Amino acid sequence: MSNTESDHADASADQANRKRTFGDYGGQYVPEALMPALQELEDAYERYVLENEDGFMDEFSERMRDFGGRPTPLQHADRLSERYDRDIYLKREDLVHGGAHKLNNALGQVLLAKYMGKERIIAETGAGQHGTATAMAAAHLDMPCEIYMGRTDVNRQRPNVYRMRMNGAAVNPVEAGSGTLKEAINETLRDWATTVENTHYVIGSVVGPHPFPRLVRDFQSVIGAEAREQIQEQAGRLPDSVVACAGGGSNTMGAFHEFVPDESVDLYAVEAGGSSLKIDEEEGVAPNSATLSTGTDGVLHGALTKLLQTDDGQIVESHSVSAGLDYAGVGPELSRLVETGRVTPTSVDDEAALNGFHRLSNLEGIIPALESSHALGYLEENHEELGDLVVVNVSGRGDKDLETVLEETEKRDLEAAPDVEVFDA
Amino acid sequence: MSRETRAERAPRSERTGNEVARKLRADGGEQLATADGDIETAIRENHPALITYITAGDPSLEDTKAYVEALDRGGADLIELGLPFSEPTAEGPTIQAAINRALDAGTTPAQFFDLVDELETEAPLLVMTYYNMILQYGPSEASRASKAGAAKPQNKPDVRPFVERAADAGLSGIIVPDLPAEEADPLRDACDDHDIDLVFIVAPTTEGERLDRIMSRVSGFAYVQARLGTTGARADVSNATHDSLARLAGYDVPKAVGFGVSEGDHAAEIVAAGADGVIVGSALVDIIADHGAGDAPAAAELEAKARELKQGARRGREEAPEPEQP
Numbered sequence: 001m002s003n004t005e006s007d008h009a010d011a012s013a014d015q016a017n018r019k020r021t022f023g024d025y026g027g028q029y030v031p032e033a034l035m036p037a038l039q040e041l042e043d044a045y046e047r048y049v050l051e052n053e054d055g056f057m058d059e060f061s062e063r064m065r066d067f068g069g070r071p072t073p074l075q076h077a078d079r080l081s082e083r084y085d086r087d088i089y090l091k092r093e094d095l096v097h098g099g100a101h102k103l104n105n106a107l108g109q110v111l112l113a114k115y116m117g118k119e120r121i122i123a124e125t126g127a128g129q130h131g132t133a134t135a136m137a138a139a140h141l142d143m144p145c146e147i148y149m150g151r152t153d154v155n156r157q158r159p160n161v162y163r164m165r166m167n168g169a170a171v172n173p174v175e176a177g178s179g180t181l182k183e184a185i186n187e188t189l190r191d192w193a194t195t196v197e198n199t200h201y202v203i204g205s206v207v208g209p210h211p212f213p214r215l216v217r218d219f220q221s222v223i224g225a226e227a228r229e230q231i232q233e234q235a236g237r238l239p240d241s242v243v244a245c246a247g248g249g250s251n252t253m254g255a256f257h258e259f260v261p262d263e264s265v266d267l268y269a270v271e272a273g274g275s276s277l278k279i280d281e282e283e284g285v286a287p288n289s290a291t292l293s294t295g296t297d298g299v300l301h302g303a304l305t306k307l308l309q310t311d312d313g314q315i316v317e318s319h320s321v322s323a324g325l326d327y328a329g330v331g332p333e334l335s336r337l338v339e340t341g342r343v344t345p346t347s348v349d350d351e352a353a354l355n356g357f358h359r360l361s362n363l364e365g366i367i368p369a370l371e372s373s374h375a376l377g378y379l380e381e382n383h384e385e386l387g388d389l390v391v392v393n394v395s396g397r398g399d400k401d402l403e404t405v406l407e408e409t410e411k412r413d414l415e416a417a418p419d420v421e422v423f424d425a
Numbered sequence: 426m427s428r429e430t431r432a433e434r435a436p437r438s439e440r441t442g443n444e445v446a447r448k449l450r451a452d453g454g455e456q457l458a459t460a461d462g463d464i465e466t467a468i469r470e471n472h473p474a475l476i477t478y479i480t481a482g483d484p485s486l487e488d489t490k491a492y493v494e495a496l497d498r499g500g501a502d503l504i505e506l507g508l509p510f511s512e513p514t515a516e517g518p519t520i521q522a523a524i525n526r527a528l529d530a531g532t533t534p535a536q537f538f539d540l541v542d543e544l545e546t547e548a549p550l551l552v553m554t555y556y557n558m559i560l561q562y563g564p565s566e567a568s569r570a571s572k573a574g575a576a577k578p579q580n581k582p583d584v585r586p587f588v589e590r591a592a593d594a595g596l597s598g599i600i601v602p603d604l605p606a607e608e609a610d611p612l613r614d615a616c617d618d619h620d621i622d623l624v625f626i627v628a629p630t631t632e633g634e635r636l637d638r639i640m641s642r643v644s645g646f647a648y649v650q651a652r653l654g655t656t657g658a659r660a661d662v663s664n665a666t667h668d669s670l671a672r673l674a675g676y677d678v679p680k681a682v683g684f685g686v687s688e689g690d691h692a693a694e695i696v697a698a699g700a701d702g703v704i705v706g707s708a709l710v711d712i713i714a715d716h717g718a719g720d721a722p723a724a725a726e727l728e729a730k731a732r733e734l735k736q737g738a739r740r741g742r743e744e745a746p747e748p749e750q751p
Contacts, residue, residue, distance in 0.1 A: 020607075024581060027608050029556055031515045033628035033653055035605045035635060176521065182512065189514045194654035196630065284511075297582050299557040299603070300512060312533055313561030314511040 020210040021304075022336035028209040029299045030189070037196045042211045044116045049108075049218055056115055060108055060219075067140055068097045068107060070222065074230035074391070079363040084383040087235060090366070091227045091393045093251065100369060100396030101223060101251045102133035106202055108219030110137040113200035120195065121145040123202040124188040126153055126181030127323035128160025129369075129396060130204030135169035137202075145169040148188045152179035153323060159400060178317050181327050185301050205248025206331030209302030213253075213331050220254025227391055228258045240387020241266040244395065245374040246345075247289060247325035249334045251395035260342060266387070269334060270378040272320030273347035281310050289318040291330040292338050292345035305332040321350040321408055322370035322401070352377030354409055357398060358416035369396035370405065463549040463597040464503060464622045464645035468679040471502040473696040473738040476646075476681050477731060478553060478706030480507035480523040482532025484718050486540050491721030492713065497546040499731025502702070504546060505600060508537050508554035515602035517657030519707040522714065534562050534587075541594040549597035551624065551645075556604045559612065562587035588615040598622035598645045606639045613642050624648050627680075629665035632672060646679040646702065651686065651695075658707040659685030662694045670699045689737025696741025703738055705730075 021027050028038055048056035064070040072092045080088040093101040110121055121143045125131025131147040138145035147169050154161055154173045164171050177183040185203075192201045206213045206220070224242070231239050244255040246269035259265045274288030286308040288294070295306035300315055308316045308328040318328045337343035348356075356376030361367045368376060372395045379392055398405070409417040468474040477496045481489050489506070496504055509527040513520065541550060563586025591599065599621060604612065606625060616623040622645030629652060631639065640647065649670065652663035666682055673680050682695045683704030692703040709727060716723035 028605060029603045029608055030605065031602055031628070032605050032626045032639070033630050033650060035607070035628075036630045036632075039635075177511075186512055186514050190517070190655050193515070196653065298560055299555075301514070302603075307557075309557070309561065311561065313557045314528070315557075 022213075022333045023339060025304050025332035025335045025339075026210055026213060027304050027332075028302060029304065030209045030302045031193055033193045034189075034196060034209075037192070038209055038211070040116070041215070044112060045211045045215050048112060048115050049215065054115065056111070060111055063107060063111065063140075064104065064222070068103050069095060071226045072096055074227050074234060076234065077364050080360075080379070083363070084379065086383065086386070086388045086390060088379070089231060089235070089239070089389075089391045090364075091223060091255065091391055093223060093393060093395050094366065094368065094372070094397035098129075098133050098136055099399065100129045100133065101220060101254060102129045102204065102396070103137065104222055104254065105204070105216045105219045105250060106130065106133035107137040107140070109200065109202040109215070110134065110141050110143055113202070114141055114143065116200065118198060118200040119144070120199040121202055122148065122188055122191050122195070122199055124148045124181065124184035124204060125160075126150070126184065126326060127400070128153065128157040128164070129324055129400070131169070131171070132160050132163045132167070134202050134204075135164040135167035138169060139167040146172060146191070148172050148174050148184045148191065150174050150177075150179035150181065150184045153181070153184070157323065157400070180323075182315065189301070205250040206253045206333060207248045207301055207303060207305070207329055213303065213333050216250055217253040217257055217331075217333060220250050221257040223251065223254040223393065224256060224258035227255065231389070231391060235389055237389065238262055238265055239389045239391045240264070241268060242391045242393070243268045243270060243375045243378060243386065244393040245270050245325060245371045246292060246330065246334065247272065247322075247327050247371060248329070249331035251371075251393055253331055253333060255391075255393040256337070256343065260337070267337070267343045268378065268386070269338070269343050269345050270374045271345060271347040272322055272325040272353070272374060273349040274319045274321070275350060277347065279308060279310070279316055284310060284314060284316045285319070286316045286328065287319050288347065289320045289325045289327055290347040291328065292334060293347050295330070297335075300329045303329075303332045306330055306335045306338075321353060321404065322374065324369065324371040324396075325374065346378055346382070348374050348377035348381060350408065351412055351414070352381060354405060354412065354414060355416045356380060357401070357405055358409070358414070358418070360394075361398070362416070362418070366394065367398040367402075368394050369398045370401040371395055373398070462620060462622050462645060464551070465679060467502050467549050468646055468681070468701055472701060473742050474502040474679070474681065474702030475500055475692070475731060475735045475738055476503040476505060476683070476702050476704040477501040477709055478505040478507060478704065479709055479713060480509055480520065480527050481537050481540060482509060482527030482530050483523040483710070483713055484526050485530050486532060486536055488713075488721045488723075490540060490544060491724050492727055493544055493546060493550075495724040495728040496709070496731050497548050499728035500735035501548050501731050503551060504548045505551045505553045505704070505706070506537070506541070508534060508552050508558055510555035510558050513555065515655060517655035517707065519658065519710050519714070520656050523710045534558060538590050538594045541596055550595070551598035551600055551622075552591060552596050553600040553602070556601050559584050559587045559599075559601065562590065584612045585615050588612070588619050588621060592619035592621055596621065598624055600624040600626070600648060602626060606635070606642050609642055616644075626650050627669060627673065629653055629669055636672065640673075640676045640678060643678055646681045647673060647676070648704065649673065649680050649682045649700065651682050651684040654684070656684055656707055658687035658711060662686075662691050666695060667698050674699065689733040689740070692734050692737035693741035693744065696738045697744040699745070703734065705734055
C-alpha cells in the first residue's frame with residue numbers, strides 16, 4: 001500500500017493498536033465470536049465512561065456514594081507509624097459496601113451493562129469477593145445474575161456462596177481442573193461465547209481482553225484518586241510510596257493509577273510468594289502466585305501478559321494462602337508498568353501475610369483481608385526503603401478469612417496468633 | 426510456489442456453483458498473495474470435503490497415529506490435530522476432556538511434532554492449538570526466564586520457531602481459536618514465509634468490516650462456526666449456518682462448517698446449503714473416549730464414521746441447487 005488513503009488507514013490502525021495494548025502487553029486474544037461484543041463494549045466504554053454520555057459517570061459516583069459508602073477514609077495508622085517510625089496511612093477499602101474494593105468495578109460494569117441494554121450478567125469468582133460484589137450490584141440494579149465458581153472455591157468459601165444466593169444470584173460450580181479461579185474464568189468465557197448477544201461478562205479484575213483492563217482500572221482508580229487528594233490534605237504532600245497487594249491487580253491498578261504520573265511516588269505491587277517462588281515443572285504447579293516477580297510473557301484469558309507457565313506454555317496451578325491472589329496471570333498494564341520500571345514487583349510468603357493479618361488486627365483494630373495482609377507483610381519487612389510517608393491499600397476486610405487464618409496460623413505455630421482455646425472446651 | 430493473487434487465479438472446471446459464482450471483494454482491497462496450497466487443492470479436488478479433528482495424545486500418541494490413519498482411510502480430506510493446551514476456552518466438555526486426557530498422558534509439543542513427522546497420510550494435516558502454545562514453542566527457558574524482582578527486558582515470545590517446525594513436519598495449516606484477525610499479523614507473516622495456510626474462524630456474530638478483515642487474511646478455508654458457543658456434537662444443524670454461508674457467498678475462499686456437526690445427515694444438509702466442506706470433531710472424540718485405552722481400539726469405528734460423514738457430504742452435493750453458469 002502506498003497511496004495517501006492507505007497510509008492514513010495504516011496510521012489509524014496503528015492508533016487503534018496502541019489503544020488495545022500497553023506496550024506489547026494486552027490485546028484481544030479471544031475466540032472470534034466474542035470480538036463484536038468487545039467492540040460494542042469498547043464503544044460503550046468510550047461514550048459512557050470516558051465521555052460521561054447520559055451522565056453515566058455521575059450516576060456511577062452517586063451510587064458508589066449512597067449504596068457503596070464512598071469516599072472511604074484515608075486513616076493515619078498511629079501504632080504502625082510508631083512501630084516503623086514513619087507515617088503510615090491506610091486507604092480503607094475494607095469499608096466499601098461488601099467489605100472490599102470489588103464493588104467499585106462490579107457496580108460500574110453492571111451499570112454499564114444496563115446502559116448498553118444488556119439483559120443478563122455473568123461473572124467468575126475465585127474467593128467469592130467479586131461474585132458477591134457482582135451479585136449485590138445486580139440485585140441493586142435489578143439485573144439477573146449468574147456466577148461461575150470453581151468447585152474447590154465453592155466448598156472453601158461457603159459464606160460468600162450464601163451471600164450471593166441471598167442477593168438472588170445463581171451460583172454455578174465449575175468442576176474442571178483444580179476448581180479455582182482459572183477454571184471459573186474459562187467457564188464464564190464459554191457461557192459468554194454462547195450468550196454474548198444479550199449478556200455482559202463482568203470480569204473481576206484488570207485482566208482479560210481489551211477494553212476490560214482499562215475499563216476495570218478506570219472504575220477502580222477512584223481508590224488512588226481519593227487517596228491522592230486525602231494525603232495532600234492530611235499530610236500536606238504526596239506520599240513517598242504506595243503499597244498494594246497484587247493478584248489479578250484490580251486494587252493495585254486502582255491504588256496506583258492516579259499516582260503513575262507522580263514520579264516521586266514509588267509504587268510497590270506485593271504478590272503472594274506462597275511457600276516458594278519456584279515452579280515445579282513436572283507437576284505443573286507453582287507454590288506461589290508471584291506472576292509479576294517470576295512470570296514469563298504469554299497469552300491467557302484474552303491478553304498478552306506475564307504468566308506462571310511451563311516452558312511448553314501450559315499454564316500452571318498457582319497457590320496462595322489467600323484465595324483472592326491465587327491466579328496464574330496478572331493485568332497486562334501491570335506487566336507493562338513493571339517492564340518500564342514504574343512499578344516495583346515484590347512478594348512476601350504466606351507466613352509474612354498471616355503475621356501481617358494478626359498485626360493489623362491487634363495493633364489497629366482492623367481485621368484485613370488475607371490479600372491486603374500481603375501489603376502489610378511487606379511493610380513489616382521493608383519499611384525502611386519506603387520513605388517517611390507511606391500509603392498502604394487495605395483492599396478488603398478479613399472476616400471471610402478468619403477460619404483459614406486460624407487454621408494456617410496453628411499449622412505454623414506463629415507467635416502473633418491470638419489464643420482461641422476458649423472454643424476448645 | 427507461484428505467487429499469483431486470488432484475482433489472477435483462473436476459474437477451475439471442477440468448481441461448484443458457489444465457487445464459480447464467487448466474486449472478488451467489492452472494495453478491491455489488497456488480496457493475500459497466496460496461491461492454492463495443499464489445503465485448497467484438497468478441498469477443491471475432493472469437493473465437498475470432510476475435515477476431521479482429533480486431539481493428539483488422546484489417549485496416547487500411538488493411538489493418535491493409528492486414528493489419523495483410520496480417518497485417512499475412511500475418507501477424511503483434511504485432518505486437524507489438536508495440540509493440547511491447559512486452558513481450552515473455545516471447547517465444550519467433549520474436547521476439554523480429550524485435551525485433559527492428552528495432557529495427563531504427558532503430550533508435549535515436541536512429541537506432537539515427532540508424531541506429525543512420522544505420519545504419511547493422503548489428507549493434508551493441520552494443527553489446531555491455542556496461541557500461547559505457538560508463542561512459547563522454541564526458545565529455551567534460560568533465555569525467557571526473568572529473575573525475581575528484576576524489571577529488565579526479556580526475550581519476547583515469537584511465533585516463528587513454531588511455524589518453522591510445523592513446516593518441517595509437513596503440516597499444511599494452522600488454526601488458532603483464540604487468535605482473531607486483529608492479533609494475527611505476526612503469525613500470518615510467518616505462515617506466508619513458510620507456505621502454511623492460516624485458517625480463521627468466522628462466527629455467527631462476524632459481519633461487516635470484521636468479515637472483510639478476516640477474509641483478507643484467511644487462507645486454506647474459512648472455518649464457519651455453525652452456532653454461538655463452544656465445540657460439541659449437536660442433534661441438529663443451526664439456522665445460523667445458513668445465514669453465515671449466505672454472508673460468505675461473495676468471498677473466494679472455500680467454506681467449511683464446524684461446531685456441532687455429528688452425523689452424515691448434518692453433513693448433507695450443510696453441503697446442500699452451500700458449504701465446501703464439513704468439520705467434525707466432538708463426534709469423533711466421543712468415539713475415542715468410548716473405547717478407552719488399548720491397542721487403538723477405536724480405529725475401525727472412526728474409519729466407519731468418517732465414511733458415513735463423507736457419504737453424507739456427497740449426498741448433500743447432489744441435493745445442492747444446480748450451479749449457475751457464469
